[in-house]
Amino acid sequence: MSKKRGCLKLLLLLVLAGALLTWLVGECFFNLNSNLVAVSVRDSKQTLHILSKRGTWKPATGLTTADLDAALIERHQETGMRWATLKVRREGGLAADVAQRVFGAEVHVVTLSPERFDFLTTFQPKFALTTASERMAEENLWFSITGNFRDPKGRPMGWVYHEGRQVNVPFGEWSGCFFVKDGRPWFGPKSLLNEVPGLIQEGSQVYPSVMKNHTIFSYVELQPDEFFDGTKISYRALGGMRKDGTIVFVLSGDGGVMNVSEVTEIARKLDVQHATLLDGGRALQYSIRTDDGPWHFTAFNTLLPFTHKFLERQRSPVFIGARRKAPVIVGGGSE
DSSP: HHHHHHHHHHHHHHHHHHHHHHHHHHHHHOOOHHHHHHHHHHHOOOOOOOEEEOOEEEEEGOOOOOHHHHHOOEEETTTEEOOOOOEEEOOOHHHHHHHHHHHHEEEEEEOOOTTEEEEEEOOOOGOOOOOOHHHHHTTOOOOEEEOBBTTSSSOOSSEEEEEEEEEEOOOOOOOOOEEETTTTTEEEEEEHHHHHHHEEEEEEEEEEEEEEEEEEEEOOOOOHTSSTTTTOOOHHHHHEETTTTEEEEEOOBBBBOOOHHHHHHHHHHOOOOOEEEEOOOGOOOEEEEEEEEEEEEEOOSSSSOOSSTTTTOBBSSSSEEEEOOOOOOOOOOOO
């Protein structure tokens, strides 16, 4: 009898160890905890709430600019760069409540000064699929993020400029763009291309643009699903700029899924002047260099080469990167 109990205990331990190993593999390669939160709230009709400095949950639309600024939790700061986090949640029933209590949910805000950073498009030869972490390592970047969309075969969808040369053709009438002219980066609607003088040095066509001159485009609220899945609760990435040129990224973190209106409203209250969305959903990935080494976010699998459409590796052809400007060398005179 005791021998049977010993076998049952061993079997139970093996099952628990197997379950733990499976969970760890899922978390490592598929961001399992985050995606459990994302799935639990994806059909919710409730608005996104943000944890205020006072410890109360308030809808994003109900926070003032000062409230939102106070709610930001600093993760990393250095000259010309800041990474901060908003704690968020969304009502969605028992499963959503449990998932968010156990795993949490967050939205990241990264700001970069063009005075300290150069911006560029970064990709492999022939647009071979790659990752944010690979682009960071190969290009010595401080920040890298998924740029424009890709077609089912992995080719970039939209024009791409690099080092003053167009290296990919436009795609339809997609309304957003990232570009660099005269060394200054811009994010926003394509109308900026004609309004800002000069030749494009770096750039990428993206979609959709959501804001110009601090005004959110009407279709974001009135026709969000006519041209894009605006009401879908998903991983989102917004690139924008303030009037002083500071670049602002509002990014889904673990569990911090949003619709287009919500990510845009957060950007507006962060004093963003022009803004556009970047590629998001399962393709979203970005990397941030910190004092402790690089930190990477991937919404889904970027490493394991599965062919099944629900498990396939999410790699992209084009990324946007930011690199520290070279220090100015001041020559000294000889005596």
